[in-house]
Amino acid sequence: MSRFIQLHYLTVYPPSNPNRDDLGRPKSAMFGGAPRLRISSQAIKRAARISEVMQQALEGHLGARTQRIGDLIRETLLAEGADEMQATDLAKQLADVFGKPDAEAEKKGHIRIRQLAFVSPEERALALEMARKALMGEKLPDTKELKKLVLRRADGAADVAMFGRMLADDPDYNREAAVQVSHALTTHRALVEDDFYTAVDDLKTAAEDAGAGFVGDAGYGSGVYYLYACVDTDLLVENLAGDRDLAARAVEALAEALAVSTPSGKRNSFAHQTRAGFVLAESGCQQPRSLAGAFFRPVEGDLLAGSVAALREMCDQMDRIYGACAEGRYTMDVVRGDGTLAGLREFVRGVLADG
Known part of the structure; x- marks a missing residue:
């Protein structure tokens, strides 16, 4: 069985700002002594997780990263007929399983935890089951025992299995990510550009001044981005409690999602x-x-064709120096018309099926 699946993507972004820094400008980095535009791995993974591809392919097997698990439990109990005091008390006890309570949120009537916890569907269902049993008169154990009953080290949450999670207060229930995703970098020198824009007041009369109702500026950039992802298939299957078919579906959906999904920053403004x-x-x-x-040496000239050529050459050189890294390869090249998305999905799924 092939343990690793490695995925390399080259994607053209038109003028856009899909992933902003603290000043609202496109993220950037220095690489090979040249300025590049960057899209963070966090933004890429979230775009994949919430994409239609993964939502449909892995329905029922996706977790939720949230601080609001307590609110969710309370709302569910209230909808099922519990009184306000019971629902609130039980929700607080069960939210404590996933993280420390947020005192400021509680002052506003919310039951939230301070950290974002990645909660699997099974853990959510178990927490609700414990709450329902308590409503029927069964006493809840203390928080330490509750955690043993609710938290899981492996289950059917495909996104948690792929991207991992950290529970700071309960490291025994952390999950090591089976998928590593790089920050995407432009393959060539690229700078943030500035757009000076205006907005017109539709109700301003001709007799008034001709100036704009609002003026502003925004950063944007464009280029060919290289993205790398690596899947440890053994760890993925382990994280999914041995479910190899689900692991295959997850990798198949991931390979497609990384090809077709983009972070949503400023999408309405730039339509990237x-x-x-x-x-x-x-x-x-x-x-x-x-x-x-x-x-490392910025590509020049025809940026997409030059990037493809540079990638192929580096792959060949690595094989020549270190020995063949791959037992199998599949290429999808839009410009040449080689390969298909369906073929890519079949290739990565087959890696798990062969095991």
Whole structure:
């Protein structure tokens, strides 16, 4: 069985700002001594998680990253006929399983925890089951015992299995991510540009001044981005409690989602509805490696074609020096018309099926 699946994407983004920094401008980085535009791995993973592809393919097997598990439990109990005091008390006890209570939120009538907890469907169902039993007169155990009854080290939450989670107060229930995702970087030199824009007041009369009702500026950038992801299939199956079919579905959905989904920042302003122009998928047991070094020297000229050529050359050189990293490869090249999205999905799913 091939333990690792490695995915390499080259995606063209038009002028856009999908992932902003603290000043509202596109994120950036220095690489190879040249300025690049960047999209964070966190933004990429969230875009994949909430994409229609993953939502449909993994329905019922996706967790929720939330501080509001207590509110959810209370609202469910109230809808099922519990009185306000009972529902609130039980929700507080069960929310404590997932994190420390947020005192400020409680002053406003909410039952929330201070941290964002990645809660699987099974854990959510178990918490509600414990609450319902308590409503029927069964005494809840203390928080330590409740955690043992509710929290899971492995279950059917595909996104938790892929991207991992950290519960600071309960490290025994952390899950190591089976999928590593890089920050996406432009393969070439790229700078943030400034857009000076105006808005017109529709009700301003001709007799008034001709000036705009509002003026502002916004940053944007464009380019070809390289993204790398690596899947440890053994760990993924382990995180999914041995469910190999679900692991195969998860990898298949991930490979497609990374090709077709984008972070949503400023999407209405720039319409960056883009798709990967080139994808290289690899399977094998050797130690994984990124091919980001292909772009240490910024690509020039035809940026997409040049990026594809640089990626292919780096892959060949790595194989020549270190030995073949992959036992199997699949390429999807939009410009050449090679490969298909369906073929990519079939390739990555087959890696799990072969095990």
